[in-house]
Amino acid sequence: MNRGSSNWRVALIFGLGFLLGRINGCWVVDRVTTTRVSPDETLRVRLVEAGVDWYIDRNFVVRLDRLETGGTETIFRSPDESPVHKGTERFIWSKDGTKVLLVGRHFDVHDDLFLDNGDQAYFLHDVKAGQSWINSEMIRSSPLTADLIAGIEFTEPVILKPRAKVDPDSPKKPE
Numbered sequence: 001m002n003r004g005s006s007n008w009r010v011a012l013i014f015g016l017g018f019l020l021g022r023i024n025g026c027w028v029v030d031r032v033t034t035t036r037v038s039p040d041e042t043l044r045v046r047l048v049e050a051g052v053d054w055y056i057d058r059n060f061v062v063r064l065d066r067l068e069t070g071g072t073e074t075i076f077r078s079p080d081e082s083p084v085h086k087g088t089e090r091f092i093w094s095k096d097g098t099k100v101l102l103v104g105r106h107f108d109v110h111d112d113l114f115l116d117n118g119d120q121a122y123f124l125h126d127v128k129a130g131q132s133w134i135n136s137e138m139i140r141s142s143p144l145t146a147d148l149i150a151g152i153e154f155t156e157p158v159i160l161k162p163r164a165k166v167d168p169d170s171p172k173k174p175e
Contacts, residue, residue, distance in 0.1 A: 033060075036091035036100070039155055042068050043127065045075075045091050045100050062102065062123065075125050079108075079138035090119075095153045098128050103158075108137045113146060116159045121149055 035046045044065040062076040089104035102123040103115060113121035113135050124144050125132045133144035146160050 034089050034091065036093060037067075038093050038097040038100075039095060040097045042066070043097065045093075045125075047089055047091070047102070062125070064100075064125070064127065076102075076123055076132060076134075079136055089122075092154050092156055092158060095155055099124060099126050099152055101149070101152075101154065101158065107135070109135045110137045110140065110143065111135055111145070113144065113149065114161055116157075116161045121158070121160070124148060 031049045032046045033049055035044060037044045044067055046063045046065065048061050048063055050059050050061055060078045061074050063072055064075050065072045088106055089102060092101045092103060094100070101121060103119040103121055105119055107120050107122045109120050109122060115121065120135070121144060122135050123132065124134075131142070133142045133148055135144040149158060149160060152158070
């Protein structure tokens, strides 16, 4: 096989990949779906979707940008999450800007750490200590707990509320 034939095949494969991606509207690119700047405006945290739109699982990373120095670090890589409800997440900073909490409505959580608005506490990061905690069914190291959250003063109310329990034998609806 000559070299010209090989180059032609490579170009055809890339061209078809580009065309299919364009038709389906899916790209293998990083997309920021939520971001929040710290109270002192020196840090920014971003949730970045990684992968393609149509894939069966959803993977994302959380990146921390140091705005004064221009540095960026990845502080979390998600386990597989459902791709159906992306974009419902948000970050809440602590008032002193040392911790950031990721909350959302559709994470695969291990514990009921529900905020009073229905969001679930999912990921907490301590910027100064470089330590993270996660409320995930798939990752059980460094679990996020209600006690960790309770000791932090956030920039907005973070009030944990247990999910209503339903008694299958009771005709009454939970209050």
